[in-house]
Amino acid sequence: MSTALxxxxxxAALLAATALPGLAHAATPLLPDLDRxxxxxxxxxxxxxxxxxGSAALARRLLPHxxxxxxxxxxxxxxxxxxxxxxxxxxxxxxxxxxxGALFGLLALEE
Amino acid sequence: MAFIDARTLPDASRIExxxxxxxxxxxxxxxxxxxxxxxxKVAILESGGREIDEEIQGLYAGTAVVKAPDNPDKxxxxxxxxxxxxxxxxxxxxxxxxCVPLDPADFTxxxxxxxxxxxxxxxQLQPFYDRACDLLEIPRFDADxxxxxxxxxxxxxxxxxxxxFSAPRVxxxxxxxxxxxxxxxxxTDFADAPNITVYLHANVTQVRLGKDGDKVEALDVACLxxxxxxxxxRTYVLAVGGIENVRLLLASxxxxxxxxxxxxxxxxxxxxxxxxxSLDGDAETEGTAxxxxxxxxxxxxLNPGRTGAHCVVAAGLSAQxxxxxxxxxxxxxxxxxxxxxxxxEAETRAVRxxxxxxxxxxxxxxxxxxxxxxxxxxxxxxxxPDSRVTLDPSAKDPLGMPRIHLEWRYAKAxxxxxxxxxxxxxxxxxxxxxxxxxxxxxxxxxxxxxSASRHHMGTTxxxxxxxxxxxxxxxxxxxxxxxxxxGSSVFPTSGIANPTLTILALVMRLADHxxxxxxxxx
Ligand SMILES: Cc1cc2nc3c(=O)[nH]c(=O)nc-3n(C[C@H](O)[C@H](O)[C@H](O)COP(=O)(O)OP(=O)(O)OC[C@H]3O[C@@H](n4cnc5c(N)ncnc54)[C@H](O)[C@@H]3O)c2cc1C
Numbered sequence: 277m278s279t280a281l282x283x284x285x286x287x288a289a290l291l292a293a294t295a296l297p298g299l300a301h302a303a304t305p306l307l308p309d310l311d312r313x314x315x316x317x318x319x320x321x322x323x324x325x326x327x328x329x330g331s332a333a334l335a336r337r338l339l340p341h342x343x344x345x346x347x348x349x350x351x352x353x354x355x356x357x358x359x360x361x362x363x364x365x366x367x368x369x370x371x372x373x374x375x376x377g378a379l380f381g382l383l384a385l386e387e
Numbered sequence: 388m389a390f391i392d393a394r395t396l397p398d399a400s401r402i403e404x405x406x407x408x409x410x411x412x413x414x415x416x417x418x419x420x421x422x423x424x425x426x427x428k429v430a431i432l433e434s435g436g437r438e439i440d441e442e443i444q445g446l447y448a449g450t451a452v453v454k455a456p457d458n459p460d461k462x463x464x465x466x467x468x469x470x471x472x473x474x475x476x477x478x479x480x481x482x483x484x485x486c487v488p489l490d491p492a493d494f495t496x497x498x499x500x501x502x503x504x505x506x507x508x509x510x511q512l513q514p515f516y517d518r519a520c521d522l523l524e525i526p527r528f529d530a531d532x533x534x535x536x537x538x539x540x541x542x543x544x545x546x547x548x549x550x551x552f553s554a555p556r557v558x559x560x561x562x563x564x565x566x567x568x569x570x571x572x573x574x575t576d577f578a579d580a581p582n583i584t585v586y587l588h589a590n591v592t593q594v595r596l597g598k599d600g601d602k603v604e605a606l607d608v609a610c611l612x613x614x615x616x617x618x619x620x621r622t623y624v625l626a627v628g629g630i631e632n633v634r635l636l637l638a639s640x641x642x643x644x645x646x647x648x649x650x651x652x653x654x655x656x657x658x659x660x661x662x663x664x665s666l667d668g669d670a671e672t673e674g675t676a677x678x679x680x681x682x683x684x685x686x687x688x689l690n691p692g693r694t695g696a697h698c699v700v701a702a703g704l705s706a707q708x709x710x711x712x713x714x715x716x717x718x719x720x721x722x723x724x725x726x727x728x729x730x731x732e733a734e735t736r737a738v739r740x741x742x743x744x745x746x747x748x749x750x751x752x753x754x755x756x757x758x759x760x761x762x763x764x765x766x767x768x769x770x771x772p773d774s775r776v777t778l779d780p781s782a783k784d785p786l787g788m789p790r791i792h793l794e795w796r797y798a799k800a801x802x803x804x805x806x807x808x809x810x811x812x813x814x815x816x817x818x819x820x821x822x823x824x825x826x827x828x829x830x831x832x833x834x835x836x837x838s839a840s841r842h843h844m845g846t847t848x849x850x851x852x853x854x855x856x857x858x859x860x861x862x863x864x865x866x867x868x869x870x871x872x873x874g875s876s877v878f879p880t881s882g883i884a885n886p887t888l889t890i891l892a893l894v895m896r897l898a899d900h901x902x903x904x905x906x907x908x909x
Contacts, residue, residue, distance in 0.1 A: 359817040
């Protein structure tokens with residue numbers, strides 16, 4: 277899988293369960309306005325504390341059942357659990373779940 | 388019956404009443420309103436006149452400093468004079484009129500909050516809160532928060548398991564700043580009753596105890612034009628505000644050298660105020676901010692002006708217990724985005740876009756990433772005996788009263804509580820899929836970004852135990868038979884709620900007590 281394709285799939289997964297799920301399958305770019313460089317910087321900040329982690333391991337952790345439409349509800353559950361058990365990643369004051377930090381990490385690795 | 392300018396009375400006049408109320412602010416006036424038309428003869432002794440006057444206001448001048456761990460001291464000498472108004476109506480002449488009861492949690496003894504716990508509960512105060520709301524012509528805050536049932540202004544869907552909730556506030560028009568005509572009526576019409584006399588320009592400078600030291604015998608009254616009078620009653624209520632109550636009790640040391648009510652060295656201690664913390668972002672740095680994932684209106688939280696309720700997000704008892712914190716609120720406000728095109732702004736957008744998608748609230752193609760708002764945090768300060776108002780014997784006002792010095796001390800536990808609560812707020816938003824919070828503040832900068840409210844609490848705290856409080860649950864000074872204290876100085880803990888509705892509720896309760904105690908048949 278080419279890097280660009282993988283990234284698009286991840287972004288698709290992020291959109292898969294939004295309020296208009298049909299659109300998630302459309303050919304339109306799914307996160308057209310996500311600033312890749314900014315996302316990668318956040319991802320690198322998350323990865324800085326975890327130098328040994330690779331994209332495959334991260335993908336297995338975040339998207340164990342692939343990048344299909346079921347991915348997002350699962351991510352959402354993980355995010356809630358993270359916040360409740362204090363598994364957070366703070367980026368310039370923004371309090372994000374570990375899972376979101378890892379997502380940015382994956383985006384950075386797949387950039 | 389009347390308003391009388393005490394400066395025009397013959398020198399050495401003797402003012403007599405059944406009940407003498409010292410101070411004609413919202414507390415003193417509300418008490419008199421409750422007794423208006425009844426059989427008790429009531430006199431209010433009020434330092435000010437009808438309008439704010441610089442010379443009279445100057446009687447409030449003093450010194451102050453805020454001391455907090457890991458932060459440079461903050462000189463605060465203008466606070467004693469700028470945080471209250473010495474005029475008929477008191478600070479009611481300039482208050483915001485924002486009303487909210489204390490949360491039920493605020494009344495509880497919390498094991499992790501030393502010196503917490505009120506000798507009254509929220510359910511016991513509820514009927515008095517209702518009466519206070521009626522007086523101020525605002526909706527009642529009942530247990531089911533009916534005030535919030537407005538489908539057009541939906542609250543955030545915060546999961547109750549996280550312990551944060553939407554807490555409403557409303558505004559009364561009875562404020563000199565909001566509706567001067569209505570407030571003028573409020574602060575004067577009760578004096579039409581035949582049993583009420585309000586003495587203006589009448590400064591109480593000394594509460595005189597009988598020689599046994601357990602009962603008030605008389606009050607010394609001084610006017611700035613040199614006249615001196617005496618006031619005598621059966622019962623006295625001290626209602627000169629959260630700082631001045633201390634000043635008068637400590638300065639009244641003719642019989643008891645430690646002052647009145649101060650056998651256990653408690654008068655003036657446990658000073659608590661409310662403080663807001665917020666930071667504006669700029670092109671390079673984040674401010675205190677909230678990303679809300681949903682698109683629908685947030686008007687319930689964004690101050691709609693003086694009409695309708697607006698909400699803050701507050702930490703309930705379960706959240707406080709879990710985090711080991713005091714009460715906490717986040718007040719949201721609209722911001723205009725700054726720093727477009729900078730790396731900071733781009734990262735903020737990326738954070739928000741991913742959060743909006745993970746939270747499932749973004750509709751693809753609507754271009755929306757939820758809403759970016761600012762917020763200020765308020766975090767209850769734990770009662771601290773070293774945070775205190777004392778007298779400065781080297782500085783006297785023109786009436787010979789020693790001026791006050793406020794040393795407002797925060798403890799490390801206050802910072803821990805604030806930071807943990809801000810984190811908990813972010814966690815609650817995230818866990819519920821409602822948004823994310825940004826708290827970019829370094830501990831060493833907290834004092835610098837703080838702003839003090841003008842609420843003065845804790846300095847004559849209420850407790851059933853005379854060794855732990857200055858006044859008993861009826862607001863009577865433990866060691867003085869006929870002296871009561873009204874105002875926020877009796878609060879054992881401060882919560883976050885603006886104090887005045889609680890002041891008034893306690894005053895209504897005191898009015899009922901005094902009627903019973905002074906033999907008024909209902
Ligand atoms: C700018 C500002 C905004 C505020 N906004 C809000 C808000 O939105 N919501 C809220 O709940 N609270 C608010 N507050 C606080 C609120 O105003 C006070 O809690 C409330 O007014 C206190 O009432 P009080 O009668 O206990 O004391 P005070 O208002 O301090 O009244 C004391 C009275 O005693 C008189 N007095 C003082 N010394 C003597 C003396 N020696 N002899 C005789 N008389 C004396 C004074 O002249 C005064 O009239 C605000 C305060 C300020 C300053």
